[in-house]
Amino acid sequence: MSKHYKIIIVLLIFSLLPISCKVGPKYTRPKVDNSPTSYANQGTDANVNDSIANVKWFDIFDDPILKDLIQKGLDNNYDLKIALARIEQSKAVLGITKADLLPNIGYAGQINSKQTIAYPTSLGASMSWELDFWGKIRHETGALRNELLASDEARKVIVSSLVAEIASTYFQLRDFDNRLIITQKTIESRKKSDEIIGQRFKKGYVSQLDKVQVEQQVAIAERTLQQVIRAITILENSLNILTGQMPGPIPRGKWNYEQTVAKQIPVALPSSLLENRPDVKRSELDYIAANERIGVAQAMRFPSFNITAIAGFASSDISKVFDRGSYSQNVGGGVFGPLFNFGKNKQRVVLKQQIAEESKLKYRKSILNAVVEVENALVSVETYNKEWEASFKQTEAARTYLKLSQARYDNGYVSYLEVLDAERSFFDSELNLSLLSQEKLSSVMQLYRALGGGWQ
Numbered sequence: 001m002s003k004h005y006k007i008i009i010v011l012l013i014f015s016l017l018p019i020s021c022k023v024g025p026k027y028t029r030p031k032v033d034n035s036p037t038s039y040a041n042q043g044t045d046a047n048v049n050d051s052i053a054n055v056k057w058f059d060i061f062d063d064p065i066l067k068d069l070i071q072k073g074l075d076n077n078y079d080l081k082i083a084l085a086r087i088e089q090s091k092a093v094l095g096i097t098k099a100d101l102l103p104n105i106g107y108a109g110q111i112n113s114k115q116t117i118a119y120p121t122s123l124g125a126s127m128s129w130e131l132d133f134w135g136k137i138r139h140e141t142g143a144l145r146n147e148l149l150a151s152d153e154a155r156k157v158i159v160s161s162l163v164a165e166i167a168s169t170y171f172q173l174r175d176f177d178n179r180l181i182i183t184q185k186t187i188e189s190r191k192k193s194d195e196i197i198g199q200r201f202k203k204g205y206v207s208q209l210d211k212v213q214v215e216q217q218v219a220i221a222e223r224t225l226q227q228v229i230r231a232i233t234i235l236e237n238s239l240n241i242l243t244g245q246m247p248g249p250i251p252r253g254k255w256n257y258e259q260t261v262a263k264q265i266p267v268a269l270p271s272s273l274l275e276n277r278p279d280v281k282r283s284e285l286d287y288i289a290a291n292e293r294i295g296v297a298q299a300m301r302f303p304s305f306n307i308t309a310i311a312g313f314a315s316s317d318i319s320k321v322f323d324r325g326s327y328s329q330n331v332g333g334g335v336f337g338p339l340f341n342f343g344k345n346k347q348r349v350v351l352k353q354q355i356a357e358e359s360k361l362k363y364r365k366s367i368l369n370a371v372v373e374v375e376n377a378l379v380s381v382e383t384y385n386k387e388w389e390a391s392f393k394q395t396e397a398a399r400t401y402l403k404l405s406q407a408r409y410d411n412g413y414v415s416y417l418e419v420l421d422a423e424r425s426f427f428d429s430e431l432n433l434s435l436l437s438q439e440k441l442s443s444v445m446q447l448y449r450a451l452g453g454g455w456q
Contacts, residue, residue, distance in 0.1 A: 022135030023302070024295020027288050030360050032367050036270050039371075041378040055265060055453055060445065062260040065253025066170050069243055073166045076244025080162060083155040090148040097144050100137045103129040103307075111318060121321045124312015131307065136299035143292035150285035156278035164449040166242050168442040173235040174256045175438035179228045182430045187221045190423070194218055197416070210416040217420060221427070256437040261444050267378070267451060273370045276452025283359070283366040290356035297352040301345045303337025370450070377447035384440040391433045398426040 058067050074080065109123040132138055194214045200206045236250045274280055311329035315321040338345055405422040408414045 022138065022295070023298045024135060024139050025291060027291050029284070030287070030364060032364055035367075036371065039267060039270065039375055039378055041375055041382065055448070060261070060265075060448055061167065061441075063253040065251050066167060069170060069239065069250070070163055070166050072243040072245070073162050074159065077158075077162055077242060078244055080155065080158050083151070083158050087148065087151045087155060090144070090151045094141065094144040094148050097137065097141050100130070101132060101141070103127050108312075112316075113318065120314050120316040121318045122312060122314035123321065124310060124314070126311075127307070127309040129307040131305040133305055134299035134302045136296050136304075139292045139295035139299065143289040143296070146285045146289040146292065150282045150289065153278040153282035153285060157282065160278060160449050160453070162242065164445050166239065167445045169235060169238050169242065170250075171256055171259075171438045171441045171445075173232065173239065173250065174252065174254075175434050176228050176231045176235060177252065178255060178257075178434045178437075179431055180225070180232065182427070182434065183221055183225045183228055186423075186427050187218065187225060190214065190218045190221055193419075206416070213416055213420055217423060256434070256441055259441055261441065265444070265448055265451065265453075267374070270371050270374075273367065273374070273452060277366075277370050278452070280363070280366045280370050283363040287356065287359035287363045290352070290359040294349065294352045294356055297345070297349040300348065301338065303335050306334045306336070308332050308334065370452075373450040374447070377443060377450040380443040381440075381447050384436060384443045388433070388436040388440050391429065391436050395426070395429040395433045398422070398429040402426045 058070070061067075105125065105127045107123075107125045111121050130137075194211075197206055197210050197214050201208060201211045237247050239250050240247050274284075309329070309331045311327075313321050313326045314328065315323065315326040320326060402419075402422040402425070405414065405418045409416055409419045
């Protein structure tokens with residue numbers, strides 16, 4: 001065995017030693033101070049033993065049209081496609097960095113016809129290899145690997161938000177569809193009253209004040225109708241954007257009051273948010289990546305070791321280039337390191353440590369935000385249900401009040417002001433009940449998203 005090969009073998013054995021010389025901090029998950037063991041608003045009948053990950057988005061609501069819209073969004077939404085493109089970018093960057101752990105092997109060759117030329121005809125191969133003695137490349141690879149995982153969690157965040165936003169926008173659309181019917185019926189009713197009072201005014205049975213008042217109420221309802229039509233168009237276009245479609249009509253499924261909602265969404269425990277919420281997992285992965293880059297900065301303070309090898313043929317006579325005497329080879333090693341840089345490498349470590357500290361604080365903040373969102377969603381689900389029940393009673397009472405007021409006015413017991421007040425009360429209560437039907441459904445979807453569902 002030639003001495004060159006012996007040198008290569010020694011250096012290769014030497015290159016296996018860096019595993020024990022890797023510098024940099026080891027990652028430990030940060031502790032969350034005062035982490036709650038349960039939710040304040042979860043109720044006594046909440047299912048805390050199951051995971052939200054077991055409930056799929058298509059099991060929350062029983063509406064084929066809504067399910068189809070959500071599926072179109074998952075297939076066509078541009079934000080989701082952008083997130084997928086970013087994941088592929090992260091994969092490519094990770095592949096480039098992982099390749100730095102392996103030798104860089106190349107080749108070179110040239111031909112010259114004259115023997116007097118300064119550069120002879122040659123053909124050879126070369127190898128260069130930076131030994132990752134201190135773990136610089138491995139730390140960078142680890143950082144990029146966690147950033148890749150964070151990119152996938154970012155995709156899940158978009159998926160979860162997309163499912164919730166499509167559902168909520170769809171419920172708003174159905175709410176305004178219902179408001180459209182309510183407003184049209186109100187206009188029709190008020191126009192009939194306008195005709196009756198107009199005839200009575202001509203005969204002198206009522207004053208002009210009654211006629212002007214009912215005309216005003218017709219105009220108010222007609223103005224509301226245009227507001228509702230405008231809102232419907234805007235909501236349809238919003239759904240088209242979310243589903244990646246050009247502007248056009250959106251198919252309708254069940255009315256909001258017809259929606260069948262899953263009887264119970266498992267809330268699990270606050271600690272489960274660490275596993276279920278993709279935004280929390282993304283924050284932790286970002287912190288892990290930042291922690292890895294502290295090791296990169298620390299490794300840059302130490303010398304780097306390199307192996308180089310060259311082998312090939314060279315001759316001034318092109319006809320003898322592949323003769324045995326034209327062959328040559330060489331193996332060498334080198335060391336490069338900082339000597340005086342006036343604290344630059346030290347400050348680089350401090351910088352990476354502070355970036356990691358910032359990432360850790362963001363991670364803790366994401367947990368806090370997640371718990372707060374669940375608490376808000378839990379109380380919203382409970383209070384919207386109770387508010388809807390109270391509003392339903394109010395609407396029924398307003399309906400009765402309007403009938404009685406109309407009868408009292410027809411018999412001459414009260415002025416038309418009482419009828420106007422009853423009509424306004426009934427119209428407003430119907431619109432409010434429609435709004436609460438939408439908000440009640442949207443709150444369920446927001447609870448589902450807050451618990452970490454929707455991305456599976």
